[in-house]
Amino acid sequence: MTAPPSPSAPRRRPHRPGGHLVGAYGLLGLTALLVLIFSLALPRTFPTLDTVDSILSNQSIPAVLALAAMVPIVTGAFDLSLGYGLGLAHVTVMQLVVNDGWPWPHACLAVIVGGALVGVLNGVIVVFGRIDSFIATLGTGSMMYAVTGWITDGGRIVPGPQGLPAAFTDLYDSTFLGLPVPAFYVLALTAVLWLALERLPLGRYLYVVGSNPRAADLVGIPTRTCTVYAFAASGLIVGFAGVLLAAQQQIGNPSVGLDYLLPAFVGALLGSTAIKPGRPNAIGTIVAVAVLAVGLTGIGQLGADFWTVPLFYGGTLLIAVGLAGYAARRRLRSGAVAARDAPASAAPPGPPSSPTQDGGAAGTPS
Structure with missing residues (x-):
């Protein structure tokens, strides 16, 4: 009797590396395209070292704050108190x-x-209070804004005739290797967050908590502790950004921090569509900030009106949220397809071995 035909192997979908490259490095390509467009449109002002220095210096604080916003997003939470915390931190330093x-x-x-x-x-x-992160951080942010007003009494903190210590203002104004020092702060912070999130167990725990808290509980990951750690890291980074803002502004302004809230979330959400689409990541956040910085600088040098800045940020935020959701869904679908189409890792079990006369298994010494 002939053996029945073996079942056909599962059909796999063709691997398309081009789509992955576009999704991962599309923002980098967009940055290069914007640089080319503005360089051609503004050949005397845009492609200069002054523009590079301006972008690296002026966008350092938004970049730091975007990294601060990114960390809680990894766990599926949002910290709307970032702008209020930045304002409180910088007036407290002053x-x-x-x-x-x-x-x-x-x-x-x-x-x-x-x-x-x-x-x-x-x-x-x-x-532990089981309050949605939007509402909780908005409430604490409002309280921080009240503390800021209490510290400043509604006014500004202005240094005396002697000014601030030069060593303090050099935290922002100095240069290293011909580049503004704040750019190196951003690079160092990005490297630390990349290492913590991508190479340390705590970072993997945070991603699991953000993707599936129930599964994280089942495998023994302390979801509550991890979420608190994420908010603590975010608050620490915001405090550091407040120090930089005080060194930059050299004056205590109680309302200045709110201007950074929208750019921070635009950078963090748009960054989750780059490098590793579908998941917030430090390098993608910096790439997103670079796109925003180049776009805003070019628009400003073209002489656009003041209202184009909030229009640019608002439109980019909507696009960022939509792209982040699409990237996350695509990541889930690709994982499901890979799990469905992957061949079984183990060979199907053979027939059970027949027992021997003395009770031992066949093929084993008695």
Whole structure:
């Protein structure tokens, strides 16, 4: 008797590396395209070292804040208190240095530690209070704005005739290797977050918590602790951004932090469509900030009206949210297809071995 025909192997979909490359590096290509377009349109002003220095310097704080927004998004949460926390941090530094006479290193360290504690508070309220992160962080942000107004009494903190210590203002104004120092802060922070999220167990835990909290609980990942850690890291980064903002502005303005909230979320959400589409990541966030920086700089040099900036950010935010959702769904679909089409890793079990006369298994020594 002839053996029955073996079942045909499952048909796999053809691998398309081009689509993956476009999704991962499309924003980099868009950045290069924008640079080319503005260089051709503005040959005397855009492709210059002054423009490069301006972008690296002016976009450092938005980049740091976008990285701060990115960390809670990894866990599926949002921190809307970022702008309020930035405003509180920078006026607190000015208050401690100008009015209270603290040495600037102590004031900066206190503000950064205080930012981390505020982040822990946000995480505890979200996780243990079981309050949606939008509502919880909006509430704590409003309270931080009230504290900012109480510190400044509704006015500005202006240094005396002697000004601020030169070493403090050099945190933002100095250069290294011919480039603004804040650009190196951004690079260092990006490297730290990339290492923590992509190479350390804690980062993998955060991604699992963000993708499927129930599954994270089932495999023993401390989801609540991880979420608090994410908010704490975000608050610490916001405190550092507040120090940079104080060194840049050299004046305590209680309302300036709110201007950075929308750019931070646009960068973080748009960044989840680059490098590793479908998941927030540090390098993708920096690429997104670069796209925004080049676009805004080019628009500004073209002489656009002031209202084009919020229009640009608002439209980009809508596009970013849509692309992030599409990338996440595509990532889930590709994972499901790969799991369905993958061949079985183990060979099908053979017939059970027949027992021997003395009770041992066949083929085994008795």
